[in-house]
Amino acid sequence: MGVNGILLAVDAGNSKTDAAVLAPDGTVLGTARGGGFQPPLVGVAAAVDGLEEIVGRAAADAGVPLDFAHVTACLANADLPVEEAALEQELLERGWSRSVRVHNDTFAILRAGLDEPRGVAVVCGAGVNCVGMTPDGRTARFPAIGKISGDWGGGGGLSDEAMWFAARAEDGRGEPTELAVALPAHFGRKTMYALIEALHLGLIPQARRHELVPVLFRVATEGDAVALSLVHRMAEEVVALSTVALRRLGLLDEEAPVVLGGSVLAARHPQLEDRLRELLAERAPKAVVRFVTAPPVLGAGLLALDESGADAGAAERLRGHYAV
Numbered sequence: 001m002g003v004n005g006i007l008l009a010v011d012a013g014n015s016k017t018d019a020a021v022l023a024p025d026g027t028v029l030g031t032a033r034g035g036g037f038q039p040p041l042v043g044v045a046a047a048v049d050g051l052e053e054i055v056g057r058a059a060a061d062a063g064v065p066l067d068f069a070h071v072t073a074c075l076a077n078a079d080l081p082v083e084e085a086a087l088e089q090e091l092l093e094r095g096w097s098r099s100v101r102v103h104n105d106t107f108a109i110l111r112a113g114l115d116e117p118r119g120v121a122v123v124c125g126a127g128v129n130c131v132g133m134t135p136d137g138r139t140a141r142f143p144a145i146g147k148i149s150g151d152w153g154g155g156g157g158l159s160d161e162a163m164w165f166a167a168r169a170e171d172g173r174g175e176p177t178e179l180a181v182a183l184p185a186h187f188g189r190k191t192m193y194a195l196i197e198a199l200h201l202g203l204i205p206q207a208r209r210h211e212l213v214p215v216l217f218r219v220a221t222e223g224d225a226v227a228l229s230l231v232h233r234m235a236e237e238v239v240a241l242s243t244v245a246l247r248r249l250g251l252l253d254e255e256a257p258v259v260l261g262g263s264v265l266a267a268r269h270p271q272l273e274d275r276l277r278e279l280l281a282e283r284a285p286k287a288v289v290r291f292v293t294a295p296p297v298l299g300a301g302l303l304a305l306d307e308s309g310a311d312a313g314a315a316e317r318l319r320g321h322y323a324v
Helices: 044-062 081-094 106-113 154-171 181-188 192-200 204-221 226-250 270-283 297-307 310-321
Strands: 008-010 016-020 028-035 071-077 099-105 118-124 128-133 140-142 256-261 287-291
Touching: 016 044, 016 297, 028 044, 028 204, 044 081, 044 106, 071 081, 071 106, 071 226, 071 297, 099 106, 099 297, 106 118, 106 128, 106 256, 106 297, 118 226, 128 226, 140 226, 154 181, 154 192, 154 204, 154 226, 154 270, 181 192, 181 204, 181 270, 204 270, 226 270, 270 287, 297 310
Parallel strands: 008 071, 071 099, 118 256, 256 287
Antiparallel strands: 008 016, 016 028, 118 128, 128 140
């Protein structure tokens, strides 16, 4: 089964997907990158069709067929066990391997930041999610499917909140904020009304709304109270997720890593990082904060090596490849 024990690791987020073909000793043989993975929007089969194109390019880059000893796929929108099972079955039916494991993409960040399965990871990219693990196999997870599961923030949530406050500032329903000027200016518009119109009519693609997050952080850095309140709210959410997961796993009162990743957290914005460190020091004083800036596909690759029984040297070789 598979080509000489060759492995496939996939990390598929909302905005981009990375695939890596690995030798059993952790050597990266081939890679490919493509667009995001969003089965809630297009359906499971169509989402995996897109994945197959990316995996095919990675296999071609490695010079191997789509026939692997094991496949590990860390996938966005695999938020519930029933979704993981459906995606795992779809991948099995593609025939890439008879050995397939699907994880939520949060597990890739957790594994990338840890040498042993003990700790908590929070991912804040397009959305926000958290997972924790202990060596005995216990996990702490959240549904992470939007407001109906109690979620707030992430890049998408922050851009929506920034738009909401800016719109109300311009029309008089809300308090003043420089966001009302900075957000439309980013897209070459003079007013929030013009920006709202352009987004509503599709003149600016909805996918570009994530560009507003760095603008929000810049305005917060300049001292705007509304922008800073949103940044601090994001810190509150990260710390709430972390401390709840630590408590569930019995790790709150002992030294344990809290791994932070995803585009919003990996950017290391001072206002966000300082506030979340301050809050963690109050609520989880023994937590050890770590930031993951390596691509999440590293974590997917490490999980693939773990699941195939590779030795520690293979993991070190793979970490060396993705060293940043």
